[in-house]
Amino acid sequence: MNIPFYKMTGSGNDFIIIDNRDGKMNDFNLKDFIPKVCARCVSVGADGLILIENSDKVDFKWQFFNADGSSAEMCGNGSRCAARFAYLNGIAGKKMKFETIAGIIEAEIMDGFNVKVQLTEPFDEKIDYEIEVLGEKLTVSSINTGVPHVVVEVKDDIYSFDVVKYGREIRFHDVYKPAGTNVNFFKKIGENKLKVRTYERGVENETMACGTGSVATSIIAVKKGIVNSPVEIETSSGLILKVYLEDKKVFLEGEARVVYTGNLNKEALEY
Numbered sequence: 001m002n003i004p005f006y007k008m009t010g011s012g013n014d015f016i017i018i019d020n021r022d023g024k025m026n027d028f029n030l031k032d033f034i035p036k037v038c039a040r041c042v043s044v045g046a047d048g049l050i051l052i053e054n055s056d057k058v059d060f061k062w063q064f065f066n067a068d069g070s071s072a073e074m075c076g077n078g079s080r081c082a083a084r085f086a087y088l089n090g091i092a093g094k095k096m097k098f099e100t101i102a103g104i105i106e107a108e109i110m111d112g113f114n115v116k117v118q119l120t121e122p123f124d125e126k127i128d129y130e131i132e133v134l135g136e137k138l139t140v141s142s143i144n145t146g147v148p149h150v151v152v153e154v155k156d157d158i159y160s161f162d163v164v165k166y167g168r169e170i171r172f173h174d175v176y177k178p179a180g181t182n183v184n185f186f187k188k189i190g191e192n193k194l195k196v197r198t199y200e201r202g203v204e205n206e207t208m209a210c211g212t213g214s215v216a217t218s219i220i221a222v223k224k225g226i227v228n229s230p231v232e233i234e235t236s237s238g239l240i241l242k243v244y245l246e247d248k249k250v251f252l253e254g255e256a257r258v259v260y261t262g263n264l265n266k267e268a269l270e271y
């Protein structure tokens, strides 16, 4: 086995990206392969894995998988990394479109490592309702920005908040069954600036950034009059994402860096 791949990071949300336009991955049992190669310390390690595929409609198509091997309709940070991968590999120009389960994503290569993507139109917006979590009544909001997100404003210290304890409870809460949800905790930390920490479905942990979660949180916080667009998001990595809300169009901008390129050999899976 000798599979070329890129390891990329979108503001700390990290991905393995493989060009599968020749179908080299089609004979793999992805349900087994992806969790193995996304496991940290014993293999490459990543929050997700992206397969770049051919499209007869737009520049390319992708398949997105979370670290646990589950397929997801969309990934904001992953889409920025996939766009830069496509540009660097001559698959698309600076402005591109690609197919996802959530719909067609438009992306633009900006200055430096920055990529700006237009997400699909959000839906299922619900502002301020109560759910019971660990015996407490929590006021939450929710919205789908390509994938489902719950958004919770944290009144005390966001930096020491137990994201995994509360995130896990809400992620699997009966209200969100069967699909489950991602969970975002936020606090205003400046003029039109939010700190957002996300417990991600399919990673089952806090990730260092979540693109669709940053957009979901920004939409809810603007609706509640807490900030105005464009919104600056300080992610868990400390790196900044920018969210632009223009009527029904939502844009996400931030860095998408190539950490390294490599060739996956069979030892990476033999554990």
Ligand SMILES: N[C@H](CCC[C@H](N)C(=O)O)C(=O)O
Residues within 6 Å of the ligand: 013, 047, 066, 071, 072, 074, 075, 076, 077, 078, 147, 148, 182, 200, 201, 202, 203, 209, 210, 211, 212, 213
């Ligand atoms: N974990 C998400 C998909 C990835 C979302 C996140 N990495 C982003 O940047 O949008 C889900 O299964 O709904």
